[in-house]
Amino acid sequence: MEEKLKKAGLVDIQKIDPSIQVELKYSSTDNFLKKDVYGSLERGYLVREAALKLAQAQKELRKQKPGYSLLVYDAARPLSVQYKMWEIVKGTDKQIYIGDPERGSIHNYGAAVDITIVDEKGVPLDMGTPMDYFGWLAEPKREQHYLTQGKLTRQQVANRQLLRSAMTKAGFIGISSEWWHFNAFSQDWVRQHLKVIP
Numbered sequence: 001m002e003e004k005l006k007k008a009g010l011v012d013i014q015k016i017d018p019s020i021q022v023e024l025k026y027s028s029t030d031n032f033l034k035k036d037v038y039g040s041l042e043r044g045y046l047v048r049e050a051a052l053k054l055a056q057a058q059k060e061l062r063k064q065k066p067g068y069s070l071l072v073y074d075a076a077r078p079l080s081v082q083y084k085m086w087e088i089v090k091g092t093d094k095q096i097y098i099g100d101p102e103r104g105s106i107h108n109y110g111a112a113v114d115i116t117i118v119d120e121k122g123v124p125l126d127m128g129t130p131m132d133y134f135g136w137l138a139e140p141k142r143e144q145h146y147l148t149q150g151k152l153t154r155q156q157v158a159n160r161q162l163l164r165s166a167m168t169k170a171g172f173i174g175i176s177s178e179w180w181h182f183n184a185f186s187q188d189w190v191r192q193h194l195k196v197i198p
Contacts, residue, residue, distance in 0.1 A: 001041045001078065008197045010045040010076050010110045017055035021071040021118060025131065026081070032094065032132045037084050044075035047110045047194060050184035054113065057170035064162065067120035073131050073180065076110035078197045097134050109194040111184045113172075117163050127163075128156035131180045140164070141176040 013020055025031040027038035046054065058070050082101040089095045099105035106112035114132075117125045128146075129138045136142050137151060140160065146152040160179045167174065172182040183190070 001039060001081075002043065002045075004078060005041075005045040005076055005110070005197065008076075008110065008195070009047070010197070011048050011051050013044040013046055013051050013054060013072060013075060016048075016051040017058055019069060020054060020058050021069050021122070022075075023071060023073060024075075025073045025114070026077070026085075032097075032134070033085060033088050035088060037081050037088075044072045044113075045110060046075050046113070046184070050111045050113075053170045053172060053184050057166045057172065060169040061117065061162070061166035064166070065117075069118050069122075070166070071116050071118045071124060072113055073116065074107065074114035075112075076197060077105065077107035079104060079108045080198060082108055094134060097132075104196060106183045106185075106187060106190055108196050109190050110197055111190050111194060113182055113184075114178075114180045115163070115167070115182060116180060117159065117166075125159040125162075126153075126156050127159050127179055128152045129179075138179055139177050140174060140179050 014022060022044040024038055024042060027036060027041050029036055061068055061070060079101055082105060085098050086101050089098050116127060119125060137146055143152060143157050147157050164174055167182045172184055175181050
């Protein structure tokens with residue numbers, strides 16, 4: 001799969017900034033599918049412009065919190081893998097959380113990341129839910145509501161805000177349903193200017 005990503009013109013995130021950590025969740029069984037759909041792929045790839053933005057986000061984070069680092073859980077995802085994932089969830093309650101491969105995902109263009117922050121010891125910050133938690137508690141648009149209800153703590157919300165701050169200052173766009181997902185460009189721009197990774 002790595003060769004496919006390179007042939008598509010994508011770059012290894014850690015070649016742009018070696019300080020960014022990568023732990024691809026779909027290259028293990030430690031994900032909501034409970035399946036390794038990436039095989040031997042261990043490195044995160046993005047289109048060059050997105051990787052440069054990610055390096056800028058790392059700088060923004062370290063301005064605020066020296067010693068902290070971004071940790072990439074997912075980056076470019078070939079459309080063939082999107083189909084695999086779709087087949088696993090089709091007809092289940094998780095189907096709504098995987099982009100229909102007929103429409104695709106920004107991950108399929110190498111222009112989106114699923115990401116968190118680790119502290120100076122390499123421990124992920126507490127964001128209130130794990131990545132790929134499918135429920136309202138993961139939604140940035142509901143954070144204040146759940147903070148008021150005591151289902152999220154001030155620290156958890158502050159950690160999410162720290163992530164959003166670093167990413168948006170570098171030009172990434174968050175989404176309202178997942179605290180961990182960021183697009184490097186708008187969906188319209190991606191579909192007009194980038195090619196799907198087969």
